[in-house]
Amino acid sequence: MQYTEKVMDHFQHPRNMGQIENPSGVGEVGNAVCGDIMRIYLTVENNVITDIKFQTYGCGAAVATTSQLTEMVKGKTLEEALKITNADVAKELGGLPPVKLHCSNLAADALKVAIENYQQNLKQEKESVKNAESR
Amino acid sequence: MRTIYLDHAATTAVDPRVLEAMLPVFTEVYGNASSMHHVGQAARKLVEEAREKVAKAIGAAPGEIYFTSGGTEADNLAVLGVAEAMASRKGKHLITTGIEHHAIFNSFAWLKENGFEISELPVDQFGMVNPADLEKAIRPDTILVSIMHANNEIGTIQPIAELGLICKAHKITFHVDAVQTVGHLPIDVNAMNIDLLSMSAHKFYGPKGVGALYLRRGVRIKPHLHGGEQEKGLRPGTENVPGIVGLGRAIEIAVAEMAEENAREAALRDQLIAGLLKIPDVRLNGHPTRRLSSNVNVSIAYIEGESILLSLDLQGICASSGSACASGSLEPSHVLLAIGLDHPTAHGSLRLTLGRENTAEDVDFVLQVMPEIVQRLRKMSPIYPENLRK
Numbered sequence: 001m002q003y004t005e006k007v008m009d010h011f012q013h014p015r016n017m018g019q020i021e022n023p024s025g026v027g028e029v030g031n032a033v034c035g036d037i038m039r040i041y042l043t044v045e046n047n048v049i050t051d052i053k054f055q056t057y058g059c060g061a062a063v064a065t066t067s068q069l070t071e072m073v074k075g076k077t078l079e080e081a082l083k084i085t086n087a088d089v090a091k092e093l094g095g096l097p098p099v100k101l102h103c104s105n106l107a108a109d110a111l112k113v114a115i116e117n118y119q120q121n122l123k124q125e126k127e128s129v130k131n132a133e134s135r
Numbered sequence: 136m137r138t139i140y141l142d143h144a145a146t147t148a149v150d151p152r153v154l155e156a157m158l159p160v161f162t163e164v165y166g167n168a169s170s171m172h173h174v175g176q177a178a179r180k181l182v183e184e185a186r187e188k189v190a191k192a193i194g195a196a197p198g199e200i201y202f203t204s205g206g207t208e209a210d211n212l213a214v215l216g217v218a219e220a221m222a223s224r225k226g227k228h229l230i231t232t233g234i235e236h237h238a239i240f241n242s243f244a245w246l247k248e249n250g251f252e253i254s255e256l257p258v259d260q261f262g263m264v265n266p267a268d269l270e271k272a273i274r275p276d277t278i279l280v281s282i283m284h285a286n287n288e289i290g291t292i293q294p295i296a297e298l299g300l301i302c303k304a305h306k307i308t309f310h311v312d313a314v315q316t317v318g319h320l321p322i323d324v325n326a327m328n329i330d331l332l333s334m335s336a337h338k339f340y341g342p343k344g345v346g347a348l349y350l351r352r353g354v355r356i357k358p359h360l361h362g363g364e365q366e367k368g369l370r371p372g373t374e375n376v377p378g379i380v381g382l383g384r385a386i387e388i389a390v391a392e393m394a395e396e397n398a399r400e401a402a403l404r405d406q407l408i409a410g411l412l413k414i415p416d417v418r419l420n421g422h423p424t425r426r427l428s429s430n431v432n433v434s435i436a437y438i439e440g441e442s443i444l445l446s447l448d449l450q451g452i453c454a455s456s457g458s459a460c461a462s463g464s465l466e467p468s469h470v471l472l473a474i475g476l477d478h479p480t481a482h483g484s485l486r487l488t489l490g491r492e493n494t495a496e497d498v499d500f501v502l503q504v505m506p507e508i509v510q511r512l513r514k515m516s517p518i519y520p521e522n523l524r525k
Contacts, residue, residue, distance in 0.1 A: 035467070
């Protein structure tokens with residue numbers, strides 16, 4: 001199996017790896033049975049992703065795709081970020097071995113879950129503010 | 136960067152002494168071993184000398200050795216050939232285990248699809264077959280039992296002589312896939328009650344593309360290639376004379392140096408296992424004592440095998456894993472699942488297999504870099520307990 005130089009570079013030097021304390025949203029996809037879990041932490045300010053970090057359990061492709069995704073979405077609005085697909089991430093890495101395209105390329109899915117989580121948190125926050133005001 | 140090759144169960148380098156024996160066969164003794172003229176007969180002589188060496192190494196008669204293109208072909212010929220020859224005589228029931236190599240595993244899958252009945256013996260947590268389970272699985276219509284000598288992934292060595300005795304008592308043909316053990320463990324086909332035995336030259340410092348099947352005289356079998364009369368018609372096709380010469384020389388050297396090399400490798404293996412087990416949450420896969428002197432197989436919790444392999448390769452270390460990601464399939468190794476590992480533990484497996492060129496310095500280097508690799512990957516892992524958010 002052959003990985004591109006860019007995949008190996010991200011595997012060796014993952015960008016934005018780690019956790020965010022008090023994130024705006026967190027998203028996780030995959031499971032340990034499949035051998036891939038990706039978790040993404042977001043900080044969102046004024047609808048823009050100002051910080052993003054990830055943790056990945058999985059193969060070289062899994063690590064590289066999450067790392068690559070974080071670079072692609074930092075500084076983007078949520079709408080812009082949501083347009084990025086797993087295929088875009090693979091393309092940006094110069095391609096992935098065919099067997100990895102579906103099993104380990106889930107970073108964009110993790111991002112979507114993280115954004116949904118942020119939107120839910122935002123909604124709950126607004127509701128609790130509203131409830132507090134009406135008391 | 137120095138290369139530390141620790142994947143000898145996958146393949147070995149050709150021994151220079153083997154290459155030396157092979158080289159003239161490409162350009163000087165280049166005859167077709169089936170030709171009547173003296174150029175052909177010179178090649179024939181070399182083939183028969185190699186046959187004698189192989190036979191001697193496993194306690195067989197030269198007439199019971201058939202050269203093939205490797206272990207897979209020998210395994211396929213044994214299983215499919217006996218099944219086809221015996222189906223109309225005695226029945227269509229065969230017995231194997233859940234930890235065989237794909238050359239056996241998939242031959243049995245094919246037979247199952249084609250109307251044969253297969254019983255798969257279980258193995259314990261160390262990968263051992265219990266002879267009592269074999270005894271229980273035997274039926275009046277059982278035609279073949281096929282059990283590997285030592286497992287290619289976890290190195291567990293089966294009680295072959297005992298299993299062979301059971302087959303002999305029930306007059307059932309017994310095949311042994313000995314691809315991982317020929318040249319590494321003493322084998323005597325008579326003392327171990329083996330009727331068929333597969334081997335592959337590149338697992339013991341011979342060339343790739345050549346193997347052999349031992350077939351006890353009188354055992355019924357049908358060929359699977361159809362052609363000329365080479366190898367008594369059982370395996371037609373022009374003989375791979377350089378390969379066969381290499382196989383013969385390689386087995387001769389391996390058997391002569393076996394005891395000394397096993398002792399040396401076992402010491403390195405134990406040093407490697409002890410060092411790896413010092414890393415927290417690492418477990419040994421396979422049998423603690425009944426294992427190949429070259430085999431180390433561990434599972435490293437919370438991280439995935441392919442990531443470990445890539446990290447080791449960046450340090451010049453060549454290893455292997457039973458993780459799904461490294462095999463190109465979606466399921467981790469059937470062997471690791473058969474010994475009862477759950478999926479995450481199987482995904483985190485690492486196999487290091489030692490060989491002739493490995494030294495204590497190699498083992499020291501692996502043990503020096505492994506903790507850093509494990510720490511780096513665990514730091515990245517969302518399932519590592521220290522990373523779980525409160």
